[in-house]
Amino acid sequence: xxxxxxxxxxxxxxxxxxxxxxxxxxxxxxxxxxxxxxxxxxxxxxxxxxxxxxxxxxxxxxxxxxxxxxxxxxxxxxxxxxxxxxxxxxxxxxxxxxxxxxxxxxxxxxxxxxxxxxxxxxxxxxxxxxxxxxxxxxxxxxxxxxxxxxxxxxxxxxxxxxxxxxxxxxxxxxxxxxxxxxxxxxxxxxxxxxxxxxxxxxxx
Numbered sequence: 751x752x753x754x755x756x757x758x759x760x761x762x763x764x765x766x767x768x769x770x771x772x773x774x775x776x777x778x779x780x781x782x783x784x785x786x787x788x789x790x791x792x793x794x795x796x797x798x799x800x801x802x803x804x805x806x807x808x809x810x811x812x813x814x815x816x817x818x819x820x821x822x823x824x825x826x827x828x829x830x831x832x833x834x835x836x837x838x839x840x841x842x843x844x845x846x847x848x849x850x851x852x853x854x855x856x857x858x859x860x861x862x863x864x865x866x867x868x869x870x871x872x873x874x875x876x877x878x879x880x881x882x883x884x885x886x887x888x889x890x891x892x893x894x895x896x897x898x899x900x901x902x903x904x905x906x907x908x909x910x911x912x913x914x915x916x917x918x919x920x921x922x923x924x925x926x927x928x929x930x931x932x933x934x935x936x937x938x939x940x941x942x943x944x945x946x947x948x949x950x951x952x953x954x
Contacts, residue, residue, distance in 0.1 A: 794954045795824040799924055801947025803836060807938030814840040814847060818945060822855065830855040834870060842938075846882060846889075848875040849930075851904060864910040864922075872930055874900045876937050902932040910949065920951040 803816040815838050822832030836849040853870020877889060881896025888894025908926030915921075923946070930941040 792827045795827075796952045796954070797822045797824050797830055797832070797949065799947040799949035801924065801945055803838070803943050803945040805941060805943035807840065807842075807942075808940040809842050809938045812840055812842040812938065814838060814941065814943075816847065816849070816943075818947065820947070820949075824951075827859055828856060830866075832868070832870075840876075844879045845876050846879060848892075850874075853904070857910075862912040864912075866908055866910070868906045868908070868928075870904045872902055872904045874902075874930075874932070876900065898936045900932045900934055900937055902930060904928055904930045908945070918953045922949045922951065923947070924949050 797820075799818075799820045801818050803818050804814065806813050816836040817838060818834065818836045820832055820834045822830045824830040831854050832852070834849070834851045834853065836847070838847050839845070840847050849872055851870040851872040853868055855866050855868035857864050857866025875892060876898040877894060877896050881894060882889040885894045885896065889897070906926050906928030908924060908928075910922045910924050913921045913923055926945040926947075928943050928945065930943070932939055
């Protein structure tokens with residue numbers, strides 16, 4: 751009789767341990783599995799922003815204002831190769847400024863915020879408004895005699911803040927500070943800029 755009771759208790763204990771182990775394993779698997787939103791975020795995502803940039807250069811009394819357009823693709827919900835174009839005006843020498851750059855941006859998704867760092871290689875055209883008026887065609891095609899062609903690196907820190915999100919699209923605002931450095935002496939060696947932009951993410 752005692753042996754039968756022992757066997758019953760042993761079977762019950764074995765069943766209880768088995769059920770507990772299965773429950774723990776299922777719970778762990780549920781926690782490890784990405785949510786539908788997380789899985790969607792990891793898909794390639796088109797990123798586009800349009801906004802305004804303001805700042806100053808290393809030259810005294812040289813404020814600058816620019817419009818900006820950034821286009822890129824984000825992979826693994828973290829890294830974004832991008833193109834960034836800017837067009838605007840700077841006060842010293844009454845000059846226009848056109849910036850073309852390609853770079854990489856990286857940052858994690860933290861709730862409604864996505865802080866990031868970015869770095870790019872910049873090619874910049876600086877040309878006086880008088881030179882543009884004298885050779886409009888050359889200015890438009892980038893071959894005018896008055897254009898100063900300059901190249902250098904740019905580094906930026908910023909944050910994207912989600913405004914509204916649907917299934918595959920997200921509207922967001924962006925705030926950023928950046929610095930451009932040009933080693934040649936034909937213009938300011940340094941630009942310090944601040945930017946505000948409105949952007950759209952579209953997940954493929």
